[in-house]
Structure formats: C-alpha cells, structure tokens
Amino acid sequence: MKKLTKWKETLRALLLYPLIRKKTKHIDADILFFFPQYQTGGAERVHLNIMKSVSDRKLTCFITNHSVNSDLREDFSQQAKLINLHRWGWKTSFRKKMTKKLAAEINKIDKPVLFGSNSEFFYDLFPYLKADCVKIDLLHTDLSSFPLSIENYAAPVTHMLTRRVVLGEGHKEKLKEFYLKKDVPLTEIDKICVIPNGISIPDDAPDVKDYSGKMRVLFVGRNSHEKRPEIFVEIAQEASRLKLPFAFQMIGDFDSFSHSKPDNLEIIGKITDVQQLNAYYEKAHFIFITSLFEGFPMVLSEGMAHGVIPVAVDVGEISRDVNEEGRTGFIIPNFSDVDEIVNGFINKMREIDESRATLPNIAANGYKLVEAKFSIDRFRERYRDLLIRQENANNQD
Template structure:
C-alpha cells in the first residue's frame, strides 16, 4: 500500500483548496495509506470539513502561521520538522497543495527517495510575485508531476510534467427539493482581494437601484481580511437586501435553499463552489476570467458568463433571472441534468494511475 501525504498550510481553513484536499484524501484512503501534514497548529474543533478516520492528520505546530513574517521566522523550522515527519512515517509521495510549499518541500526531501508532486489550485496567469515565480521554476525543475485543474492551465504551464485533474463535488447528485428553494442569491469565498466581493457589491447596488429585485436577497458567505472593508462599503452604498455570514460546516443547508450563485473573482483555478452548487441545481452568474468559470458554466444553459469587469451586464443578468418567467426553472433543470458529468470515481482513478506511474520512475 502506497504512503501518500498531502502538505498544506492550514487544513482547518474553510477554502476550496482545503475542501478538495480533504475530499480527495478521503476517497484515496480506501486503497492507500493517506496522511495530511498541516503546517499550522491543529485543533480538530476548527475543522470546517469532515475528514475520514482513515486519513491521519499531522501538524508541524507553527502557531502564528499565516501572520506577517511567519514564513521568514519559521522557514528552517518548517524544513526540519517536515523532513523528520516524512522520514519517520516512510512517505512514498509528498504532494504540495499549492506551489508555494515547494519552498520547503525540496530542501526537506534532499537526499531522500521520496517523490514530490506539485498540486496547484490557482491559475498560472495569476502568479505575479517574485516568490511565486521561484516556486513555479522549482516545481517545473524538481517535481515528478505538476497537477493543474484545467486543460487551459496545462497549456500555460508549458511543461510535459503538467497534467490536468479537475476537482469534483463533495455532494454526489443529492436529492433536490424545489420547495426548499428560497428567493436567495449566494456568493461564497474568502473575503480577499482575489475574490473581489467589492465588485459584487457594485453589481448589487445597480440591481437594488433598478427596483426589479422583488423579494430576492443576497448572502455573502466567508471570512477574511477584507470583511471590515466590505461591511463598510455595504453601509456606504446603503444596501438593504444583503447579509454577510461566516463560513459554515453546514454548507449543504445553504445550497438547498439558494436559487443562484454569484462569482466576481479576479481569477480562479477550478472553483469548487460552482461545481458544488450545480449539484443542487443552482445556476451561476460569473465573470469570464481566464480559467475556471468557463470550464464549468454552460453559457445560457446552466448560467451566464459575463465579460470580465462589465458590472452593468452582470447586474442585467441577475435582473433577467428574477424577472423572466420560467428562466430560473429552466436553468435549474439544466443544472440537474448537467451535474451527472462530474464524477468523483473517474477522477480518483486518475489520481491512482498517477501514483502508479510515479512509483515506477
């Protein structure tokens, strides 16, 4: 049985990368010895997503992980702790969840026979810092394989090491009761510059001012450094039909009652929330950024792709869904049919085939 380990910054964080890491680990644990190393200190009470008892969690116990200066402060400690952990547990393959972890994976594995794989969750074109450039270079030179989420991103990486393995929804074709649906728009994600919720507030302002929203409302679900900024902007704009709520481990309850999901990110990889939402028949409206939404949304069938940055067009799409008779029902029906194409079994097979290939090298 192969010993596979995923390395992540903080597995208790409620983001899409953490969600799919846990989902993949849970399914791989049926045929492999799976563990997750989290750099941050670990408290199971903080977990947002459920982890299989077959998946072992190990922590490097960096207590101020994520704070300014923590990487520089703990760099050598992370390398030493990681090296000791993977050697003691006789790991065969170490998977870097995000390319940035290459900074400590490579020195930690020096002189060992442990294979390493880079699993990137952000599209290639969004890497604009010097540190990311270094991490990408290291991944291309030293990783056995680089997993990206879309075929478009595979081309952008421009290396034979890159392969495309898409995400899959945690929820597998759940029973959907239309009677549970409310007049509710949702947007889910970290309150960070990347997710650009401020653009959504600009959109929502136009929708509210149109007077064509009826009884519909919007809920923003997330946490992050821009929370105060967004709350302030909501007050300044005088928005009435909007609420902000923290991440929840009861996300299924939200999906069951939501009618439409909105996404105004500046960039995406392969957004988990969109493929999860469509499992519940929820159509999406999203800006057509370089990668992500266009790989998931079927234009005018399961939702609407909007020219990136076109605030008025985005608002018009929302107004159209609210006011055009039978449109929402049609979109919802298309999503319930389309969801059959997202199959976790075939995706996990790709992972196992990858491990088999790597172990023969």
C-alpha cells in the first residue's frame, strides 16, 4: 500500500474509531467470523459460503484487512452484521489495542464460537480470550515454507485452536512436518479436518463440446503475484509464434497486459455476475492454472462443472484430483524456471492437439469428479456440522 494511501487510511480509521467501538460494544451473535477482505476472489467466496452454511444463526463478521474493492461487501452484509475494522485490524500498533478491547467484549458472550481465515488479527485475539471460547481456523493452502505466512504467524498460538480446517489430505500431511519444525505438539494434528471447497453444480452433465477447430483456453483470477498471470501471457505468446490452434481469454483485472498481449489473447475484464462467467465456461475447452501456490482453486472446479478441462501446475491439492492417470486433466511440473513452465504448457498443448478424440471423455470425468466431491450442498453441510457441533459441545461443558 502506497504511503499516501496508508496515511489516508490511518486518518480514516481514527475518525471512524468511535463508530467502530460502538459497534464492537454491541455484539449480539452466536458465531463470529474474522476474514481479511470482501473483495473479488475465490477465498472470499469460500468465506461467504461458510457463513451461508449457518445463515439461521446470529452472525457477526469482522473485516480485518484492506479490500482493494467492495464487490462482495453487500453479499457479506446480507449474511452477517458486518464490522470493518479498517486500519484497526491490520496496522500493528492499532491492532494491539483493538484486539484487547474486542477480546474483552467477546468474553462477555456466553461460550462464543470464533472462525477465522487469513487474518493475523484473529490469532492476536487468542491470548486474551476466555477458556470456553471455541476457535476454528481455515488454511486455504500450504504456505508454511514462507517465513511471513499465516501458518508461521499462527504457530505460537496453534495449540489454542479448537479445530483447524484444510482443503485436502496433502496439506494435512505437510502440517505434520511443519508442527515438528515449530515444536507444535503433534497431538494438534488430531484437531485438523478436511473440507474441500464447494460450488454450485449444474444438474445435468454439460454437452459434449466441439474440439475440431481452434480450442479456447481460459485464465480466471485476480491480477496478483501468486496467480502469475504473466506466465499465461507468455504461453499465449509462444502459442501464437508456433501457430498452435488455441485461442486465449483472461477474465479478471488484467488491463495492464493490454499493450503486451499477442493477437491470440483477449482480455475480457472482471466479471462478477455468475451467469455471465458460466457462459464463458460453457464455451471454453480448457482452463489454465499457473499459480505459485494454491489449495484447490474454485475456478478449477467451476470450470470442470461446465466441461472445461484443467491444465495446471502441480501446486497444492490439484494433482490429487486432476491428473492424467485419472483422466481428469493435465498436470505441468512446477519448475523453478518460468521458461520451463511455459515449455511444459506448450508441449502439453501439442500433445492435446494430437489426441483430440480423448478430450470428451476427460471433460466428462471432470464433471463426475466435481459432482462427487465439490458440491456446495455437501460443503455447507460439513461446515454447518462443524460450527454447530462445536457450539453445542461448548454449551454442554
């Protein structure tokens, strides 16, 4: 965040402090959520769906970090009383004061349930919370190798968690190594449960697509470092140079690439309407994932639900479900060298071009996988069971 923006946000937070404190002194909720943003993003949509799983309860949601846009603010506010902490949630000196004050208010609630994800503020509360407070977190992906990751930040208070949620067994296994390294008792592994992300799935399998002509490739996401959109642009450039029969589209805030993109790449822009996004999925043949790290991205399962075949770097939980052995998609080794990653995609595209007859079956298998594992109904049932069970268990103590 630029210095001028920080200064403005600090001034705004100071002016809003009386209102924020007034809101935090009147918390009437069964479950309290702590999420960093309400901007456009897969993680934010997951957070929204978690709140929807317990929409019949009294909910309060604290936004603890800066949102680059307000695209999902209204959706969040429809599910819970929304309290934006502004810089009181992320500026270190401000956060220390606010966590103590907010913890004192939370401690007035009878056996509260707190759920957080990607929020340092959430973990800062732990030392000040009373013993009967249920604390559950969600880790979207394994970032334990990064010193400034949320796992490393939370390590000193991990033993205070009641439960921890991850997206797959691979992440759970990696946490065992991380706990050993950080001297977190291995008994804490027993607190981890696996809940894959869920999406709305069409009732009927998608129609078989026409693979005879130029095939359409999607990139869907935000313009951020970890998504590595520049690699997708390089893939399109190399495919154009080699005259490969693929057309490329980017959906998201990628205007910065408009002057360097090749002719075979179309920048669609940001889409917030679900039906409009689904229309692009229905016309696409492939979706590419070039991320530096992921859990299991929602755009992957969304695409597969509409007959889109994934081609993804081997990060996170992806290759456990998307792979050539299971005939559900294609995996590219996550090389340390970007040129090798680009070449990996290009070589795979050549293979795909020469084996088009196999593609309808791969697309059909992708739909079956999503239907069996990533349904929104199953997702909400599992989160509701987790949150309500912990609440009920706490009330019986």
